[in-house]
Amino acid sequence: MRKEIWFGVSILVAIVVALFALMPPPSEMTNGHLGLLMLALVVVAIMLGFPTAFTLMGMGVLFAWFAFHSQDPGQAVQLTLDLMVQRAYSVMANDVLISVPLFIFMGYLVERANLIERLFKSLHIAMARVPGSLAVATIVTCAIFATATGIVGAVVTLMGLLALPAMLKAGYSTQLSAGCITAGGCLGILIPPSVLLIVYGATAGVSVVKLYAGAFFPGIMLASLYVGYVLLVAKLKPSAAPPLPPEERVVALPAYTQAIPNAYNKMAVSGLVRAIKGERAAHVPSRTLVSNLFVAMLPALAFVAVMGVSYRFATAPDAAPTELVEMGAQGGFDTSSGSDSSGLEEPPVEGGLEEPP
Known part of the structure; x- marks a missing residue:
């Protein structure tokens, strides 16, 4: 047995x-x-x-x-x-429980769109110089996938099919590989949106928004601690998380991406700009060059948009500005007229006694 x-x-x-x-x-x-x-x-x-x-x-x-x-x-x-x-x-x-099937449906769409596999491979290559890069990429992918779906089973199952064979093939220890997947998958019940927090809030009568606000920072902190543990294990015990070989760090690029830097510049943005202004490198369509330039500039555009919206909200005037009232004036009198509205006027005399001559 x-x-x-x-x-x-x-x-x-x-x-x-x-x-x-x-x-x-x-x-x-x-x-x-x-x-x-x-x-x-x-x-x-x-x-x-x-x-x-x-x-x-x-x-x-x-x-x-x-x-x-x-x-x-x-x-x-x-x-x-x-x-x-x-x-x-x-x-x-x-009404609160309506969001549970919607979150699960959103996670299903993310999984069927193959976005998690692309994200994992991108993080894997981007963190190639980090110790334990595969394990770190697994935890980060689990934390990001937890924001799309609030359940544990979907994250653990998908990352078990995606990350576990890659880590075992790279020579990672079985304990570290399984621990990263299970620990990262459990972040789905803590990092919002979490189905468990929705069910708990609906059952206990607690605001789900407040539960999300209280669970967001601990979830990010727990993911950071997992990453720190993997880095420590990779430093102290390199055999448990060996570095990636150089051949796996190379990404095959299309032919036009190799022609553009050689003909114009080594920098992506400047090379694409010069390629658009000058002759088309390797007969690359202008639409492809513009789309690649937009992708390269997307982080800068996102930063400018966030800073612009933040500045507008920070410097916007109040919705209901207070009006200045003249000191000593009463609200019920018209201060725009020439008469002194703050003083007392003598009432008119009707049929009073006249002073004898």
């Missing part, structure tokens, strides 16, 4: 033995004992191979019936069914 099976069976037997040894008789069980019993049975059922969703649903129904039966045996079934309907309706009427 394989070691993994022995490990799972030993944990399963330990949980069952602990249940029988530590649990009191049924007549003396409290709500806390029932909670621990339910948790242990959930772990046992999942380790036996039952689906997680049906395991949680079945345990909830079973223990709800047990709780109602201890109070009113005649109405236990009816109350259990009523509770199931109410919980199903409350979940369906929750």
